[in-house]
Amino acid sequence: MADRKYMIVIGAGKVGWNLARELIEKGNEVTLIENNRDSYLTVEQELEHGVQYGDASELWVLERAGISRADMVIAVTGDDEDNMLICQVAKEKYLVDRIIARVNNPRNRPHFELLGVRPYVSATDLILRVIEHEVPDYGLVHLLDLPEERLEIIEMLLTDDSRVHGQRVGDLNMPAGSLLISVLREGEGGFVPGPDTVLEAGDEVLAVLDPSVEEDLKAFFGPDGNGS
Amino acid sequence: MSRGTPSRSIRSVFVVIVGCGRVGSTVARSMLREGHDVSCLDEDPEVHARLEVGLETSWEDAGGQFTVGTALETDALDAAGVEKADAFVASTNGDNTNIIIAQIAKRRYNVPTVVARILDPLRAEWYEKQGVKTICPTNFAIRMLEEELMGTAGDG
Numbered sequence: 001m002a003d004r005k006y007m008i009v010i011g012a013g014k015v016g017w018n019l020a021r022e023l024i025e026k027g028n029e030v031t032l033i034e035n036n037r038d039s040y041l042t043v044e045q046e047l048e049h050g051v052q053y054g055d056a057s058e059l060w061v062l063e064r065a066g067i068s069r070a071d072m073v074i075a076v077t078g079d080d081e082d083n084m085l086i087c088q089v090a091k092e093k094y095l096v097d098r099i100i101a102r103v104n105n106p107r108n109r110p111h112f113e114l115l116g117v118r119p120y121v122s123a124t125d126l127i128l129r130v131i132e133h134e135v136p137d138y139g140l141v142h143l144l145d146l147p148e149e150r151l152e153i154i155e156m157l158l159t160d161d162s163r164v165h166g167q168r169v170g171d172l173n174m175p176a177g178s179l180l181i182s183v184l185r186e187g188e189g190g191f192v193p194g195p196d197t198v199l200e201a202g203d204e205v206l207a208v209l210d211p212s213v214e215e216d217l218k219a220f221f222g223p224d225g226n227g228s
Numbered sequence: 229m230s231r232g233t234p235s236r237s238i239r240s241v242f243v244v245i246v247g248c249g250r251v252g253s254t255v256a257r258s259m260l261r262e263g264h265d266v267s268c269l270d271e272d273p274e275v276h277a278r279l280e281v282g283l284e285t286s287w288e289d290a291g292g293q294f295t296v297g298t299a300l301e302t303d304a305l306d307a308a309g310v311e312k313a314d315a316f317v318a319s320t321n322g323d324n325t326n327i328i329i330a331q332i333a334k335r336r337y338n339v340p341t342v343v344a345r346i347l348d349p350l351r352a353e354w355y356e357k358q359g360v361k362t363i364c365p366t367n368f369a370i371r372m373l374e375e376e377l378m379g380t381a382g383d384g
Contacts, residue, residue: 059354107301108300111332
């Protein structure tokens with residue numbers, strides 16, 4: 001274990017409780033805050049003084065938990081407004097370095113963005129992503145998103161009607177701001193293509209790109225045509 | 229200057245009120261009576277009846293607008309006409325909801341006047357400093373009670 005961090009986890013539901021347990025096992029100091037008396041009493045039997053009873057959107061509850069010395073605040077309650085508010089306050093009032101928020105309803109994602117509550121994690125989105133990965137007909141799959149750095153790595157399956165099918169990598173005129181980094185091919189596994197690599201239908205191509213050129217890249221690897 | 233729907237008088241404004249309990253619905257009726265355009269949003273359809281208390285016509289005939297929906301839903305806020313609002317009142321029964329939607333109204337929809345009702349004095353104080361106009365009824369109650377009690381102590 002590198003260095004021991006102080007982490008405050010808000011919400012002792014399944015996510016928060018398991019998270020707190022794992023973080024403690026990894027050697028961190030953890031305080032879990034729960035505002036439902038019954039849930040609190042259940043968790044308290046295991047975590048004892050590691051769990052505090054209270055509404056973490058009350059500032060004094062956060063202060064009692066020692067928020068000003070926290071290295072990280074993780075808000076995983078079942079209420080998006082609470083998660084947003086707690087993280088916003090942690091970051092802007094108590095100057096906590098790192099926050100992580102749980103998004104319950106993926107439609108609330110723009111609100112987290114708007115309020116600068118990042119990073120956030122949405123279980124629904126994660127599962128959707130796995131589905132997309134398992135069923136690549138969905139088109140473009142995000143493998144890694146680094147919004148702050150304005151970078152992402154995507155994967156795309158080339159179909160029979162892909163406009164790059166049969167083309168040499170050296171001849172590709174990739175959209176500016178994107179780079180082909182790897183090809184996954186049935187029977188050959190993954191490899192870094194050279195200029196003479198010829199792309200085939202069934203290849204899964206991996207590219208690193210600026211998020212703003214995502215649509216261009218999708219069209220670039222996508223089907224030829226639509227009557228054009 | 230109204231950015232809103234056709235105004236009945238030059239100084240009429242278009243106000244969106246989210247959360248129409250006792251406070252929200254009363255403010256909504258007063259604003260309507262003063263000749264302003266009022267649009268209410270609440271997740272409870274029954275609230276419509278509360279809006280009509282003391283009115284001789286229906287809420288709509290009186291000129292009001294009512295949308296059923298959750299405050300965080302962009303679709304509901306759009307339907308309530310937030311993008312055209314001159315003023316926005318966040319008066320649901322949740323402090324956190326009010327704080328979040330007030331910021332959404334301000335930052336996303338650029339509503340010029342945004343007021344949030346926040347019951348918790350500590351949260352109200354901090355968000356007021358962050359530029360969210362807040363009304364904290366708890367503070368009024370505390371002050372009035374204190375004055376009442378101090379008065380008694382003084383007399384005794």
